[in-house]
Amino acid sequence: MGDTRTVTVFGLGLMGQALAGAMLAGGRVTTVWNRTPGRAGDLPERGAKEAAGVRDAVEASDLLIVCVRDYHAVREFLDPVADALAGRTLVNLTSGSSAEAREMAAWAAGHGAAYLDGAIMMTPPGIGQPDTVLLYGGPADVFAAHADTLRLLGGATTHLSEDTGLASLYDVALLGIMWGSLNGFVHAAALLAADGVPARDFLPFATSWLGAIGVFSGVVADQVDSGDFAAVDASLASHLPPIEHLIDESRARGVDAALPEFTRGLVAAAIARGHEGDGYARLIDHFRPKAA
Template sequence: MSDDRRTPVSVLGLGPMGRALARALLAAGHPVTVWNRTPARADPLVAEGARRGATVAETVRASPLAIVCVIDYAAARQTVEPAVEALRGRALVNLTADTPQRARAMARWTTDHGIDYLDGAIMTPAPTIGGRDALVLYSGPEPVWQAQRRTLATLGGTATWLGPDPGRAAAHDVALLDVFWTAMSGVAHAFALAQAMGVAPADLAPYARGVVGLVPDLVDDVARRITADDHVADVSTVRSAVAGMSHVIETTETLGLDAALLRAAHARALRVVRAGHGDDDFSRLTQAYAADD
């Protein structure tokens, strides 16, 4: 292993993801210094070979690269601001999840203080870190990315730089989480609806997996249609989707369950129909979401 792959790294924040990051770096041979607001969280990592930093500033000074991974950017700023002088001239990689706007604000703050900055979004669960299934997206100045990419590669899987805009990784993150959490809310609602009708979760699950399995090809098709501005339906239409959603909403409310999630989607689709696009493909809804009320 070359020397640059053994660059000392400091890790700030030792929640499940922070611990996973530190362990992956240790496994790759990097000297790792760790800090957490609750010091006891560092104990297992210290037993595995990490060094404990007494303060954020001390932790940062131990390495040319610091990685911060906490609950949000307010916590990230609160963590690193007391160590701003220690960070000056070093690199800070922020793997905290938050909004693109806050990512850009964080980048401006680091630039003002002479800190090299990359923003990042971890797109896979903590157990994947260090393995081939990990996916981490990065954005920020290319020279910073090029200087840190070999070290960051030890976090496993795929590390992709999305460009110099520091908000680009967070933009991907929030859009992809929109897919995930909206879908998972639908899954939870579907099981609640099925149970209210006497259908056991185990009985529904195989068919639910089949429905979910239709989505990947539809994602590609919607992306193609949006890019080409081609919403001519060749299978089903927004009008038919409105009818299908209406049946689910009626059944849900008849059973006394909350239909707010699907009602919101139904209202947006109905708006497209009333605008004269009912015979278009479902991809037409992307324009409805972008339009002003």
């Protein structure tokens, strides 16, 4: 496993400061740089060196970790010093698209740098914790060369694929699940609040149910992969009545019913196509790319 000793962190927002702090806690010789000076906080007191300029920051370390606003910003400050990247490893933890990640990998390779693109599935306070997940795409040997150092940022760090763009794709897919789940929870909380039930009283039932949904998702995943959608737990026909109940309960309390109405539309459309006996996984037909 890799054990990089010198690391530079570019970008000192809340996340960048947390990344640099984890490197210092792990005993790495850590340099930091931010486009706007004065953002290092207590990192220098903890042992970090604040680079005077971006070239100094690049030349200070073998491993360069970037976490800034967007991919355009990465190129903007690294382009003028691209000649200094040769022989170093650039790890980009900036949020962006899979296409941007692949373009950045090609740009880095053109300047002689190894490249990994990563996604941080945690907020700054969780950086460095054993169950914190960071996902990486890029050459497996590059990841292995720095694995021990990268795991200082999160113990559940995972190399997904040689495809540099896959981490970004996982990132947005997982965020989609997060937003969908949170939307469902706040709708439920509004529904219960209308009858005087505090969200905190409902929370244990919601979190337990989310665990059960994780089990159901295994069935959905298997059916999506196999293409066999025959219901093994509940058919689409059996889903429709309780969706109607949720819509009715929402409307009766003046709660916005747009979310369950959208679900009803998906289920009803699949049933209209003759899939009333299929399981919930059949709804992937709605989301798949449409034939030209």
